[in-house]
Amino acid sequence: MRNQLFFMQPFTPDARIFQVLFQSIFLIYGTVYLEWAQRSWLYAVYIATAIITQLICEAWLRKHIAKPWEARWWKLTLPGLPSALITAMGLCLFLQTNHTTIAIAAAMLGITAKYFIRIRGKHIFNPSALGIVAAVWLTGEAWVNPGQWGNGFVQFSGALILGIIVVTRVQKLDISLAFLFTYIAASFIRQVLYLQWPSDFFYQSVSTGTLLVFSFFMISDPKTTPDHPIARIIWGIMVGLLGFWLHSFEYINGAPVLALVLLQPFVPLFDMICRSSRFQWNRLPVQHVHAHIHH
Amino acid sequence: MKKILMAGILVSCSTSLFAFCGFYVSKASGTLSNKTSQVILARDGRKTVVTMYNDFKGNIRDFAMVIPVPVLLQKKDIRVVEPGIFQRLNDYSSPRLVEYYDVNPCMPRVYEKDDLMSVQESVVMKSPKAAPTARGYGVTIEAQYLVGEYDILILGAKESSGLQRWLSDNGYKIPESAEEVLEPYIKSNLKFFVAKVNPKQATALNNGFLRPIQISFASEKFILPIRLGMANADGDQDLVIYGLTRRGRIECTNYRNIDIPSDRNIPLFVKKNFGAFYSNLFQHQWNNEGRNLAFLEYAWDITPINPMKCDPCVGNPPTQQELLTAGAWWLKQADWSDYSDPDMDLPDGNNQTFFTRMHVRYNRNDFPQDLAFQVTPNRNHYQARYIVTHPANGDLSCDEGRTYLRELKARRKKELRQLLSLTGTNMHNWQKDLLSSDAARHEPEIAYAHVADELKNETETEGQGAGMMAWVSALMIGSAGFLRWKGMI
Numbered sequence: 001m002r003n004q005l006f007f008m009q010p011f012t013p014d015a016r017i018f019q020v021l022f023q024s025i026f027l028i029y030g031t032v033y034l035e036w037a038q039r040s041w042l043y044a045v046y047i048a049t050a051i052i053t054q055l056i057c058e059a060w061l062r063k064h065i066a067k068p069w070e071a072r073w074w075k076l077t078l079p080g081l082p083s084a085l086i087t088a089m090g091l092c093l094f095l096q097t098n099h100t101t102i103a104i105a106a107a108m109l110g111i112t113a114k115y116f117i118r119i120r121g122k123h124i125f126n127p128s129a130l131g132i133v134a135a136v137w138l139t140g141e142a143w144v145n146p147g148q149w150g151n152g153f154v155q156f157s158g159a160l161i162l163g164i165i166v167v168t169r170v171q172k173l174d175i176s177l178a179f180l181f182t183y184i185a186a187s188f189i190r191q192v193l194y195l196q197w198p199s200d201f202f203y204q205s206v207s208t209g210t211l212l213v214f215s216f217f218m219i220s221d222p223k224t225t226p227d228h229p230i231a232r233i234i235w236g237i238m239v240g241l242l243g244f245w246l247h248s249f250e251y252i253n254g255a256p257v258l259a260l261v262l263l264q265p266f267v268p269l270f271d272m273i274c275r276s277s278r279f280q281w282n283r284l285p286v287q288h289v290h291a292h293i294h295h
Numbered sequence: 296m297k298k299i300l301m302a303g304i305l306v307s308c309s310t311s312l313f314a315f316c317g318f319y320v321s322k323a324s325g326t327l328s329n330k331t332s333q334v335i336l337a338r339d340g341r342k343t344v345v346t347m348y349n350d351f352k353g354n355i356r357d358f359a360m361v362i363p364v365p366v367l368l369q370k371k372d373i374r375v376v377e378p379g380i381f382q383r384l385n386d387y388s389s390p391r392l393v394e395y396y397d398v399n400p401c402m403p404r405v406y407e408k409d410d411l412m413s414v415q416e417s418v419v420m421k422s423p424k425a426a427p428t429a430r431g432y433g434v435t436i437e438a439q440y441l442v443g444e445y446d447i448l449i450l451g452a453k454e455s456s457g458l459q460r461w462l463s464d465n466g467y468k469i470p471e472s473a474e475e476v477l478e479p480y481i482k483s484n485l486k487f488f489v490a491k492v493n494p495k496q497a498t499a500l501n502n503g504f505l506r507p508i509q510i511s512f513a514s515e516k517f518i519l520p521i522r523l524g525m526a527n528a529d530g531d532q533d534l535v536i537y538g539l540t541r542r543g544r545i546e547c548t549n550y551r552n553i554d555i556p557s558d559r560n561i562p563l564f565v566k567k568n569f570g571a572f573y574s575n576l577f578q579h580q581w582n583n584e585g586r587n588l589a590f591l592e593y594a595w596d597i598t599p600i601n602p603m604k605c606d607p608c609v610g611n612p613p614t615q616q617e618l619l620t621a622g623a624w625w626l627k628q629a630d631w632s633d634y635s636d637p638d639m640d641l642p643d644g645n646n647q648t649f650f651t652r653m654h655v656r657y658n659r660n661d662f663p664q665d666l667a668f669q670v671t672p673n674r675n676h677y678q679a680r681y682i683v684t685h686p687a688n689g690d691l692s693c694d695e696g697r698t699y700l701r702e703l704k705a706r707r708k709k710e711l712r713q714l715l716s717l718t719g720t721n722m723h724n725w726q727k728d729l730l731s732s733d734a735a736r737h738e739p740e741i742a743y744a745h746v747a748d749e750l751k752n753e754t755e756t757e758g759q760g761a762g763m764m765a766w767v768s769a770l771m772i773g774s775a776g777f778l779r780w781k782g783m784i
């Protein structure tokens with residue numbers, strides 16, 4: 001079942017590299033074409049902090065196995081770095097702040113939570129989503145703007161296609177689509193069928209780049225979603241409904257990210273009820289690395 | 296060359312700023328235009344104070360307007376303010392032209408000049424009186440007030456067709472496309488704020504000038520209903536939004552926000568026609584960026600105790616009293632009209648005030664949704680600022696002078712290029728303008744006209760350069776492919 005979807009396996013060993021690549025494309029598109037230039041200094045902060053924090057955490061975790069000055073340590077640590085980059089990219093794409101300290105804190109929190117907030121060897125919170133939520137709703141000095149992407153069709157289709165490729169490669173398209181369909185259907189029912197807005201009103205609210213980038217690059221993270229296929233679909237629908245409710249009735253910007261973080265504590269519950277095999281990023285050569293992290 | 300700031304010059308970017316975000320309904324037949332609106336949005340916590348500029352032209356008895364509002368407004372939530380506040384905010388935050396003077400390198404001199412300051416204050420409140428009534432159609436008149444010169448009705452409706460019939464039966468002329476817009480508002484539980492001029496009160500007004508209406512309410516929604524305003528407008532409408540908050544900038548959450556290009560050096564001759572330059576620039580940027588977006592034109596911390604409210608100042612910064620007039624209720628230690636609602640954010644002595652000016656050009660196709668906003672903690676200053684530089688005068692025959700003239704020529708070329716890229720016009724047009732206008736017979740224009748000739752030639756050769764580049768890269772890729780095919784690389 002799992003191997004059927006891994007048809008591209010021979011070409012690349014790790015789908016996370018692709019994910020970082022696509023996120024970078026979106027970031028460059030946003031910075032250059034959509035003129036987010038004023039916050040580009042944050043990118044360096046996020047990336048550097050995420051990587052350094054990850055290295056420190058790895059060093060601490062493996063202190064009995066290998067030391068950072070040994071080649072073996074690096075052999076164990078380097079394969080995990082794309083995860084840190086994905087986290088940093090997620091922050092770059094969503095989180096705006098004028099304070100370097102908040103940027104650093106958000107990235108640090110996301111990464112450390114990945115190592116230290118764990119249940120049965122699986123981390124609970126999506127690192128970038130946690131960083132965003134903490135920075136926006138706890139400090140009040142950072143913000144998320146869902147309007148930053150505009151509504152260009154090109155990015156709509158671009159995000160869709162690129163996103164599908166990434167997610168397919170790690171066989172997690174189910175959760176993205178469950179979320180996206182729920183959110184879009186709920187928006188359609190409320191906006192078009194109930195409130196009777198014209199259809200372009202509805203299109204404007206669902207074609208935003210923020211929603212698509214969230215669906216394909218944030219909620220799709222296989223490490224922080226339930227393992228069982230049915231549980232995954234249900235959980236995706238829950239995030240979609242909560243996100244829709246927070247957005248439409250509580251007028252919260254960046255509602256899907258908040259919904260994701262609020263619902264992630266329920267993932268272990270789903271895993272307890274429906275047992276299934278654990279996802280591994282890169283099963284063949286790196287499996288023992290994760291075994292170390294998990295225990 | 297050393298430059299010294301001389302003075303800030305205000306040139307109003309839009310000569311006629313009027314109307315607002317609701318829509319005019321005409322009692323008599325006739326076309327009422329509302330092409331440019333100005334709105335002040337003061338927001339903190341859940342409370343919003345909206346002030347709508349009223350520049351209605353025509354018989355004031357024909358004036359009527361409808362604005363969707365999220366809650367049932369009480370009489371104390373509605374007041375009338377003096378129109379001067381809009382002029383003040385507009386003057387203060389308009390895109391600005393600043394002038395620099397080159398110093399003669401052979402004979403250095405310094406110029407300096409300052410702006411004058413003046414203070415103007417105004418707050419007016421009026422008391423209500425009985426207003427006319429009507430019933431039926433699934434429409435309920437939930438409240439009626441007389442505020443200033445306006446008779447105000449707050450309507451609640453069950454269905455849009457009833458509301459529409461009620462309005463037309465009561466002599467209001469409603470645009471045909473309004474019903475599609477009214478229905479979603481009714482379903483969202485919005486109330487309709489209907490204002491028209493009370494004839495008795497209106498006669499007491501000096502020169503028949505209607506004053507802006509200010510409403511305040513508490514709601515999570517921070518939106519500006521522009522859709523209704525599109526009902527009777529043809530083409531593009533401009534909206535200038537002055538945001539006042541305690542935290543920082545406001546920004547649009549359902550459309551893209553970008554900063555209008557700023558801090559650009561432009562040719563000296565633009566000074567004479569800065570208003571036209573800016574409207575060209577705005578139109579070009581708007582088209583270029585895909586139309587469905589909001590431009591930031593100004594952002595500044597105008598907390599009353601902040602000593603530097605602009606740099607350079609083109610209009611006097613609003614005083615504390617003016618900000619209060621504009622709706623920034625938190626600046627007053629006691630609340631401005633006795634709110635007993637516990638949800639209301641009462642002033643707590645923190646009188647931070649941040650000012651944002653946004654400019655939106657909207658139309659039905661590019662803006663399917665009302666504008667939604669959020670207050671961000673972003674307190675970075677921003678201003679739309681354009682720079683012209685006067686050349687040095689006098690004898691420039693010394694060595695430095697000759698170097699200066701060479702540099703001046705290069706700089707003028709750069710300025711012309713900047714002008715072209717900002718306004719999207721082409722060199723041929725500008726050159727024609729430069730040489731044809733009678734006013735252009737001054738030294739700077741002629742100087743620029745000469746440079747323009749060279750620039751035109753350069754841009755043509757640049758075009759050829761790009762073509763060459765394309766050919767060379769095609770050739771390289773082709774040969775690489777060939778070599779690969781032959782197995783040589």
